[in-house]
Amino acid sequence: MAQDIWVLGTHxxxxxxxxxxxxxxxxxxxxxxALDDGGVTISxxxxxxxGTLFQANxxxxxxxxxxxxxxxxxxxxxxxACATGATALRTVxxxxxxxxxxxxxxxxxxxxxxxxxxxxxxRKEKNVYEPSGRFGAVMPIDGILGTDTxxxxxxxxxxxxxxxxxxxxxxxxxxxxxxxxxxSTLNPLAQYQKEFSLEEVMGSPMQSYPNTLxxxxxxxxxxxxxxxxxxxxxxxxxxxxxxRAVKIxxxxxxxxxxxxxxAMQPDVNTLTRNAAQAAYEQAGVxxxxxxxxxxHDCFATAExxxxxxxxxxxxxxxxxxxxxxxxxxxxxxPVNVSGGLISKGHPIGATGVANVYExxxxxxxxxxxxxxxxxxxxxxxxxxxxxxCGVHILEKSGI
Amino acid sequence: xxxxxxxxxxLGDEPxxxxxxxxxxxxxxxxxxxxxxxxxxxxxxxxxxxxxxTLRTFSIVYRAxxxxxxxxxxxxxxxxxxxxxxSNLINIEPDPAKISLGMKVKLDTYVVGTDDDGQExxxxxxxxx
Ligand SMILES: [Zn+2]
Numbered sequence: 415m416a417q418d419i420w421v422l423g424t425h426x427x428x429x430x431x432x433x434x435x436x437x438x439x440x441x442x443x444x445x446x447x448a449l450d451d452g453g454v455t456i457s458x459x460x461x462x463x464x465g466t467l468f469q470a471n472x473x474x475x476x477x478x479x480x481x482x483x484x485x486x487x488x489x490x491x492x493x494x495a496c497a498t499g500a501t502a503l504r505t506v507x508x509x510x511x512x513x514x515x516x517x518x519x520x521x522x523x524x525x526x527x528x529x530x531x532x533x534x535x536x537r538k539e540k541n542v543y544e545p546s547g548r549f550g551a552v553m554p555i556d557g558i559l560g561t562d563t564x565x566x567x568x569x570x571x572x573x574x575x576x577x578x579x580x581x582x583x584x585x586x587x588x589x590x591x592x593x594x595x596x597x598s599t600l601n602p603l604a605q606y607q608k609e610f611s612l613e614e615v616m617g618s619p620m621q622s623y624p625n626t627l628x629x630x631x632x633x634x635x636x637x638x639x640x641x642x643x644x645x646x647x648x649x650x651x652x653x654x655x656x657x658r659a660v661k662i663x664x665x666x667x668x669x670x671x672x673x674x675x676x677a678m679q680p681d682v683n684t685l686t687r688n689a690a691q692a693a694y695e696q697a698g699v700x701x702x703x704x705x706x707x708x709x710h711d712c713f714a715t716a717e718x719x720x721x722x723x724x725x726x727x728x729x730x731x732x733x734x735x736x737x738x739x740x741x742x743x744x745x746x747x748p749v750n751v752s753g754g755l756i757s758k759g760h761p762i763g764a765t766g767v768a769n770v771y772e773x774x775x776x777x778x779x780x781x782x783x784x785x786x787x788x789x790x791x792x793x794x795x796x797x798x799x800x801x802x803c804g805v806h807i808l809e810k811s812g813i
Numbered sequence: 814x815x816x817x818x819x820x821x822x823x824l825g826d827e828p829x830x831x832x833x834x835x836x837x838x839x840x841x842x843x844x845x846x847x848x849x850x851x852x853x854x855x856x857x858x859x860x861x862x863x864x865x866x867t868l869r870t871f872s873i874v875y876r877a878x879x880x881x882x883x884x885x886x887x888x889x890x891x892x893x894x895x896x897x898x899x900s901n902l903i904n905i906e907p908d909p910a911k912i913s914l915g916m917k918v919k920l921d922t923y924v925v926g927t928d929d930d931g932q933e934x935x936x937x938x939x940x941x942x
Contacts, residue, residue, distance in 0.1 A: 541928060541929040542928050542929060542930055542932070543816050543926075543928045543932050543934050545819075548844045548845065549819040549820055549821065549843065549844050550817075550819055550820030550821075551818060551819050552816055552817075552818055552819075552934050553818065553925070553926060555818065555819065556878065556881065557874070557877050557878070557881035557882070557883075557885060557901075558818065558900075558901060558925055558936050559818070559819070559899055559900045559901065559936070559937075560887040560888060560889070560899035560900050561872060561874045561887035563874060563876065563877055565872075565874075566872045566874045566887050567872075569872035570872050570887065570888075570889060571870075573870040573871055573872060573914065574869060574870035574889070576870075576914065577869060577914040577915065584909070619875070620873070620875045621875060622873065622874045622876065622887075623872055623874075623875075623909055624872075625872075672850045672851040674840070674895070674896075674897055675869070675889065675891075675897035677842060677843065677844075677850075677897075678889055678897040678898060678899040679869075679870065679889045679897065679899065
């Protein structure tokens with residue numbers, strides 16, 4: 415069995431808009447915060463992994479080194495859609511498990527400004543139609559042969575679940591967003607910290623039925639970082655470092671296996687189910703043991719189906735799960751007590767590290783007003799369309 | 814003159830969709846594959862996809878790139894021979910009260926644009942039956 419890995423230090427910047435800073439500034443702030451938090455320096459690091467999506471070819475990790483210390487260690491710049499942050503973490507975890515490092519730094523960062531997430535091309539009428547691309551299309555097909563927009567794709571994922579299961583509809587999806595906006599009022603790091611009534615959520619401008627504006631994550635800027643340590647080096651650390659450290663009891667990355675409909679509608683379910691099952695096995699825990707979950711609520715429809723995919727509810731029971739308040743912070747399994755992507759924000763490369771920051775902070779008992787009392791096991795989940803799914807299960811130190 | 818919006822729409826008296834079917838496992842793909850994503854087999858044959866099916870899921874899209882008319886109904890249809898197809902629902906109001914999951918639909922085509930040579934691009938969608 416490979417050695418255990420621990421989160422020794424972790425930090426995230428508040429998510430939001432930083433017009434006066436660039437992604438390097440944000441990443442450096444998160445990195446230094448995590449190093450200080452763990453009581454180590456950049457000189458102690460054996461490797462660095464840096465995740466960013468929109469600046470994937472910028473050598474972000476090396477740029478961060480120029481800001482915080484050029485020690486000559488290997489840098490891995492990674493990019494994996496919305497699973498970029500989780501991939502950066504796993505890169506360090508794999509290096510430690512492989513025996514190539516004792517201590518490593520994982521950073522996730524994104525600066526998006528106010529860019530839209532309306533993927534898919536504008537329809538441009540050519541003067542003369544000529545087939546091009548893999549489908550021989552004579553014009554962009556987004557909006558003619560269904561939608562490429564993210565709110566629409568995830569709306570369809572939710573409506574497919576509604577098709578297969580009773581008691582799921584617009585109102586259940588809206589309740590998810592109502593909860594996450596309410597949770598965010600306790601999180602000073604969240605991009606938005608405003609509560610909305612269910613009527614306000616349902617009445618906000620429709621983006622892609624059933625996702626209204628308040629049911630979609632915003633774009634934004636931010637960074638998060640974790641210092642990871644293997645158990646051999648962990649044993650040499652101070653008692654204070656050991657007691658604040660958080661054990662990574664599972665770390666899994668999956669991609670989407672073939673399903674019949676997958677080329678038409680990205681399947682965000684099977685890879686999440688596979689990742690969750692593998693993670694629960696690795697950690698030796700079940701969904702009933704989780705004190706809190708941070709999952710990938712890019713849209714309210716996504717969060718609802720992941721209640722089922724992660725086994726938080728009975729099979730087919732995600733509608734009832736939200737109806738009875740189970741994922742609220744005082745419910746059976748608090749989900750996205752940070753406010754989630756919907757309200758905390760979703761600077762893409764940072765998200766998969768920030769989720770681990772959130773869970774670790776609760777396990778340390780340091781989450782302030784939003785602390786889930788007695789938290790001892792938590793799960794962080796991300797999905798990148800394409801697709802990749804990252805799941806990490808964390809446990810309180812016990813030392 | 815008419816030209817299909819995409820290769821896999823075959824025009825004629827009765828337009829239909831054509832998929833590449835794996836000769837080993839029967840998995841169907843629109844667009845070319847080097848090997849089957851399901852079983853790895855490397856031979857495919859063209860097959861005609863059933864033009865009737867049921868509505869598997871949908872979204873009514875209000876926000877899209879500026880040149881795309883909204884709202885429109887994006888859908889995934891499961892054809893009667895078990896093939897998933899992504900397209901718009903057509904000849905239906907973009908109103909959730911009018912659209913029911915599992916409803917029967919049928920392939921239909923329409924002219925989606927005309928180029929400077931007078932050539933018409935023909936798209937497909939699914940309409941309620
Ligand atoms: Zn096959």
